Amino acid sequence: MAxxxxxxxxxxxxxxxxxxxxxxxxPRTAIFVKGTHAGERANAVMKELMALKRxxxxxxSKKNAVRPFEDASSLEFWSQKNDAGMxxxxxxxxxxxxxxxxxxxxDYKVLDMxxxxxxxWKSMAEFKVxxxxxxxxxxxxxxxxxxxELFESHPRFVQLKxxxxxxxxxxxxxxxxxxxxxxxxxxxxxxxPPTMNAATTTLEASTSTSEDxxxxxxxxxxxxxxxxLKSGTLVPRVELTPMRPSLDLSLRxxxxxxxxxxxxxMRRPKLRKQDVEKxxxxxxxxxxxxxxxxxxxxxxxxxxxxxxxxxxKMKGLKAGRDDMLPGASGSGKP
Numbered sequence: 001m002a003x004x005x006x007x008x009x010x011x012x013x014x015x016x017x018x019x020x021x022x023x024x025x026x027p028r029t030a031i032f033v034k035g036t037h038a039g040e041r042a043n044a045v046m047k048e049l050m051a052l053k054r055x056x057x058x059x060x061s062k063k064n065a066v067r068p069f070e071d072a073s074s075l076e077f078w079s080q081k082n083d084a085g086m087x088x089x090x091x092x093x094x095x096x097x098x099x100x101x102x103x104x105x106x107d108y109k110v111l112d113m114x115x116x117x118x119x120x121w122k123s124m125a126e127f128k129v130x131x132x133x134x135x136x137x138x139x140x141x142x143x144x145x146x147x148x149e150l151f152e153s154h155p156r157f158v159q160l161k162x163x164x165x166x167x168x169x170x171x172x173x174x175x176x177x178x179x180x181x182x183x184x185x186x187x188x189x190x191x192x193p194p195t196m197n198a199a200t201t202t203l204e205a206s207t208s209t210s211e212d213x214x215x216x217x218x219x220x221x222x223x224x225x226x227x228x229l230k231s232g233t234l235v236p237r238v239e240l241t242p243m244r245p246s247l248d249l250s251l252r253x254x255x256x257x258x259x260x261x262x263x264x265x266m267r268r269p270k271l272r273k274q275d276v277e278k279x280x281x282x283x284x285x286x287x288x289x290x291x292x293x294x295x296x297x298x299x300x301x302x303x304x305x306x307x308x309x310x311x312x313k314m315k316g317l318k319a320g321r322d323d324m325l326p327g328a329s330g331s332g333k334p
Contacts, residue, residue, distance in 0.1 A: 019083055027170050028085035031058045031078060036065050039092030042100055045118050046090050048245045052142075052168070058082055067091075068101050069253060072110045080108040086167060096252060102163050106265040112257040114163055119218065122246040142168055142223070143181060147188040150196065156216060156251055157189070184224050184240065190217040219249040 007013035018026075030053050032046050050057045066074050068089055075087055087103035098118040104111045144165060150157045168185060193215065224240035231237035257265070286298040 027056045028166055029056045029058060029083060030086040030088055030167065031060065031082060031084045033060045033066060033078075033087060033089045034063050035089060035091030036063055037092055038063070038090035039098055041098045041118050041121065042090035042092055044123060045100065045121050045245070045247065046088060048121075048123070049088060049167075052245070058084065068103050068110070068113055069115075069255065072103070075103055075105070075110060076108055079105045099252065102167065104163055104166060106261060109261065110255075111261060111265060112159060112163075113253075113255040114160055115252040115254065116219070116249040117252055118247060119250055120248040122244065142183040142185045144168060145184060145186045147186060148192070150189060150192065150217075151187075154196065155256075156213075156254065159254065159256070160219065160251070161187075178236075179228065182226055183243070184226060186220075186222045186224065188220045188222075190220065192217050213251045213253070216251050219247075219251070221245060221247040221249065 007016055030050075032050050034043065034046075038046075050059055064074070066089060068075060068087070078084065079087075085105050087101075087105070089101040089103065091099050091101065093099070096115070096117065099115055100118060101113055101115045103113045146161055148157070151161045152158065164187060196217075223243050223245055225243050227239040227241065228236040229239060286300070288296050
């Protein structure tokens with residue numbers, strides 16, 4: 001049974017309202033947690049990712065004895081206290097060096113997890129790129145490009161794609177100016193083994209959960225700055241300049257979402273009446289939205305008696321006018 005907390009003042013009321021479910025959710029706040037031994041490489045990569053995630057990023061400076069795959073109670077406590085929807089946990093061990101674990105939350109409970117290993121990376125100091133604004137500002141809205149068919153077919157990469165989209169996603173916007181597109185993040189995969197090719201992969205292989213992670217292709221994350229140059233036409237010439245982050249990751253352990261919890265997380269609210277009338281909801285009879293987004297409707301009327309149709313009166317159509325014409329019956333010579 002849910003406990004309803006009554007706010008004591010206006011400030012606590014605003015906090016509770018901000019945490020209520022919304023039709024369009026706010027950007028997820030990510031908490032970066034260092035394990036008992038994160039390592040230099042994992043710490044540096046977490047700083048790079050935190051710079052991209054600002055201002056929706058919280059960093060825990062102290063080391064914490066946290067093991068997400070064994071006990072997630074600490075993460076659930078921090079999630080509820082900070083109203084955070086994601087975690088990035090850095091932990092390096094002898095068996096799994098330079099590891100990072102992405103944890104996604106729902107209703108302050110762990111939804112799913114994905115652990116990756118940082119095989120290679122390039123720091124920000126190696127890129128000399130001057131951009132119009134900081135990557136961590138509110139105006140930073142990167143374009144995401146996933147360059148592999150496995151992101152649509154293989155369950156491990158489908159989960160990774162969904163998690164990265166939630167991580168890099170910003171505020172919901174209706175439109176964006178062309179000059180506002182400054183960055184693009186490309187996520188590609190290494191050489192795909194022939195057994196994982198879409199043309200030869202069977203359904204059992206693509207849905208197998210006991211697959212060895214070492215056989216999966218590596219994930220390459222590259223970021224570029226977009227420059228729009230003059231081309232002599234209306235369409236500008238686009239140039240891409242490499243920038244941070246530049247990461248090579250390998251998939252490790254993962255935890256899939258519980259079916260019932262995933263169903264609750266994917267539940268959508270019922271559309272309002274005005275949204276249905278605009279064509280955004282269920283399709284109504286004789287109502288449709290054209291390609292331009294305009295609502296079109298057909299109106300059916302009853303059968304009309306054209307004999308009772310009122311028209312504009314004209315002198316030439318007055319009754320008895322035909323009797324005055326030559327050759328008409330009852331007029332002129334017989």
